[in-house]
Amino acid sequence: MIDVRQQISNVRRTLGHRTLEAGEARVSTISQVYDTGIDDLWEVVTRPERIERWFMPVSGELKEGGHYQLEGNAGGTVTSCDKPHGYTATWEYGEEVSWIEVRLTPEGGGTRFELEHVAHVKDEWWDQFGPGATGVGWDGGLYGLARHLDDPSSARPSMEGLMAWVATDEGKAFYRASSDAWAKVAVEAGDDPRAAAERADRVFAFYTGS
Numbered sequence: 001m002i003d004v005r006q007q008i009s010n011v012r013r014t015l016g017h018r019t020l021e022a023g024e025a026r027v028s029t030i031s032q033v034y035d036t037g038i039d040d041l042w043e044v045v046t047r048p049e050r051i052e053r054w055f056m057p058v059s060g061e062l063k064e065g066g067h068y069q070l071e072g073n074a075g076g077t078v079t080s081c082d083k084p085h086g087y088t089a090t091w092e093y094g095e096e097v098s099w100i101e102v103r104l105t106p107e108g109g110g111t112r113f114e115l116e117h118v119a120h121v122k123d124e125w126w127d128q129f130g131p132g133a134t135g136v137g138w139d140g141g142l143y144g145l146a147r148h149l150d151d152p153s154s155a156r157p158s159m160e161g162l163m164a165w166v167a168t169d170e171g172k173a174f175y176r177a178s179s180d181a182w183a184k185v186a187v188e189a190g191d192d193p194r195a196a197a198e199r200a201d202r203v204f205a206f207y208t209g210s
Contacts, residue, residue: 002150004174007143008181015131015189018118025098028131030138031114033107034149041104041111042084044148053156054148055141091117113145129206130191130199132182136207139178172208179204 016027034041044050051058060068062078068089069075076090076097086103098119105112117134125133144156157165165171183200187193204210 002143002146004143004170005177007146008139008174008177010146011139011142011181013135013181013185015185020118020120023120025118025120026126026131027116027118028135028138029114029116030135030142031112032142032146033110033112034145035110036149038084038104038106038111041113044145045102045104045113046083046087050148053152053154054144056156113142115141128199129203130182130186130196132179132200132203135182135185136175136178136203139174139181143174166208172210175204175207179207 010032012029012031014029016029018025018027036044044054046062048058048062055070056073057071058068059071060066060075062068064078064081064087066078067075068078074091074093076092078087078089080088084104086101088099088101091098091100096119098117100118101116103112103114103116105114115138117138119134147154148156166175179200182203183196186196186199
């Protein structure tokens with residue numbers, strides 16, 4: 001059983017900036033150490049039958065140069081692959097294109113999973129939701145990964161099951177803590193504390209329907 005508040009505290013989050021050819025981009029990084037070896041974690045994050053158990057169903061060719069599609073979500077192209085240390089891919093949703101990099105590193109008897117998400121700056125989106133707009137979703141992914149590794153035989157909840165969980169006290173506690181954690185990181189990166197708190201409230205409302 002994974003305690004949701006402990007799960008939020010187990011995660012490391014950072015924000016940064018990067019200059020790309022097309023302009024300025026924001027960089028959100030999220031990571032957690034899991035109690036498993038790098039080879040096992042590589043299988044967990046690259047094999048479709050295991051990805052489906054902690055994240056969501058995925059189809060396509062999960063190899064360098066291959067195209068992937070997450071069911072009902074983003075797709076893209078795997079741009080590099082360095083087994084078992086990590087991979088890079090585009091993250092394409094609608095007309096928006098951003099980039100992700102997954103890095104696996106042995107640490108303290110386990111393995112750190114680190115995901116970096118690079119997206120162009122869109123001030124209107126940031127002004128409304130801040131980093132939690134994407135960060136809270138990645139928190140959900142790392143929580144799912146923790147649950148899968150805690151019990152590899154368990155299956156990812158159905159969409160109906162997930163929505164029912166979101167409405168529980170536990171689900172609301174998770175999304176409240178995640179929204180607030182990203183607001184804290186935003187303040188540390190220079191955002192106004194009051195504005196960051198208001199954005200966190202909007203992100204929490206978006207995910208929970210509150």
